[in-house]
Amino acid sequence: MKILVIQQKRIGDVLVSSILCNSLKQQYPDSVIDFMCYSNCKDVLIGNPNIDSVIILPEKTRKSYPSLFKFFFEIRSKKYDILIDVYGKLETNLITLFSGSKYKISYYKWYSSLFYNYNTKRLKKEEPAKYGQAIDNRLLLLNSLKLDDTKIDPHPKLFVNQKENQDAITLFANHQISNSKKIVMISLLGSEKSKTYPSEYMAKVIDHVANNRDIQILFNYFPNQIEEAKRILQLCTKSTQEKVFFDLLGSDLRSFIAIMNQCDFIIGNDGGAINMAKALNKPSFTIFSPHVDKNDWATFEDGLQNISVHLSDYNPELINGLTNKEIKAIISSLYDKFNPELFEDKLSFFLNQHQ
Template identity: 25%
Template sequence: MKVLVIKFRNIGDVLLSTPLILNLKNIYPDSIIDFVLNKGCEDMVSNNPNVKNIIIYDRPRIKKLPIFSQLKEEIRFTRNIRHNNYDIVINLTEGERGAQLAFFSGAKIKLGFSVRKGIFSKIKIFDKLGDDKKWQHTVEKDLQFINLLGKEIINKEVKIYWPTEIEQEVDKILSDNSIEQFVHIHPVSRWMFKCWEDDRMAKIIDYLQKDKGIKVIITGAPIKKELDRIDKILRLCKTRPVNLSGMLTLKHLACLSSKAKLFFGVDTAPMHMAAINTPVMALFGASEASKWGPWHNNGKNHYLNDGLQINGCHTVFAESDHTAVYFGAIKKYQGMLNINIEPILKELNELL
């Protein structure tokens, strides 16, 4: 039995599909499971004992090619998928590229979502369709394909794996900085409108370090706009957190957060990674907590899109006003602006 899972989305989306992989392996223990994803997301499933091959689609490289060369690349990529002779293909997105791969795969069973636009929206591709309209968490959305296979969901645990050397390197970073207990703060997102106000984030950092006496470690991606945003936050701080922004891989980030007393941040892939092993406090004012809230592997995960919510491990502050507001060329969401600092300080005081 050969199974192909396709998810052409972002880093956090791929991570949240790992319960599906685990269930497929439990149901078909002798199966070979391959995973197709966008370049940059592979760390979410590498080292996963249930994934045999990771097939990477290098979108940025292909988009830079002349149109004829792009077409050749698409044909080559699709042909390679077909030559693998999969028995089951599960496409976890509504886009054309995954549908195209499923259509030409030659698989006996093809499952996926209705394609939203383009030529493949007019063609019957999948034997059974998942429900992409239901208001449900992304983990549950992906797991529905187990039921469509006529099987029962056995496990809903999100998993990420890293090698021993990553653990050793993170331990050395903590040792070199004389850190035992710490709060991990990842204050930025690739989508800047998901970020909280810089001055409020700085006050949280100062509160944790000065009032609660616990060290803060700041992280961010090695991307200029994120690093610039973090620099602005740090300039507003009266205390000095340990700044590891731009220095860590995704595996290092996951390992680091697993050792934290608490993760604090917004809706990002690092937040989802942290939620696997560490209590999370997350701010949602530009995306739906009901779909993207921090997943609790051993508890309830039914978030609303408004208000303070605690599920026994994770804490979510959510605002449902997702109106875009502009300050010059800067796009923000009203929901993020509506999240005040006082209730957060109160919850932090109780947690720590």
């Protein structure tokens, strides 16, 4: 049996969608399972024994109709029995159309349902989540295959090899990181401004983490975000700054994963870093943007290992009844009202659990 899973989006989305492969391989151990994603996301799939190969649809191919149609027929030649399209956009609609798969599975959309013979309706936003709707909705895509319940594994996983772990340990030693003290990763900046907790507030969060604690702090940021990262560092107190190892960064996504694997827990903005930390079974404290649906991405929330905060937890009247677009239009003013003092007790509880 040959299976293709398609998830063309961000790192967190790809990592979460990998649970489909994990469950499918449990049900069909002799199957060949391929995963299609963007090139910048493939590193979160490396080492996963449930994925036989990663297929990249290059940007150059996507922008050329002759190349794109050639790609469609290359997929068709692989003769997949099952195709699960988590993305459900035009290009993947067309990939599905040309695939020839017996099972063509995606989420129900009135304008694309003809491309699939198994259309799954997502949970309604107000429905309670078991693992977080980002997980729950993906598991729904497996319903039409009638998998054995004991084969379903809802937990995304990352796999770090021995060399990657040793390289991270060596990097820590070179920066004089002590293995006798707790190490916290700060998810410093979101993937976009509307998903980034204000710098002044983030500095207060970091100060609270460092206050009266013998702790070592790492920052997660991209090289092109270094100036904003420096600004947040300068907003922290001098005593906090002394606990921050600002220059300890991974050279790529795989090295970040290995670094995160050596950390004890993560705190900060919702995004790929949080999802990767959870996939490494690291405790997480997540600060959600007001425009992100917490019911979607507060995965495996249990009040101990994984805790999150959202403006709606404290001032729901500020966003009740507003559309996502309306919330994003006033995101700065909403963030201003999301003062870290609101969740100081919750953060203290988390730190006390994991220090």
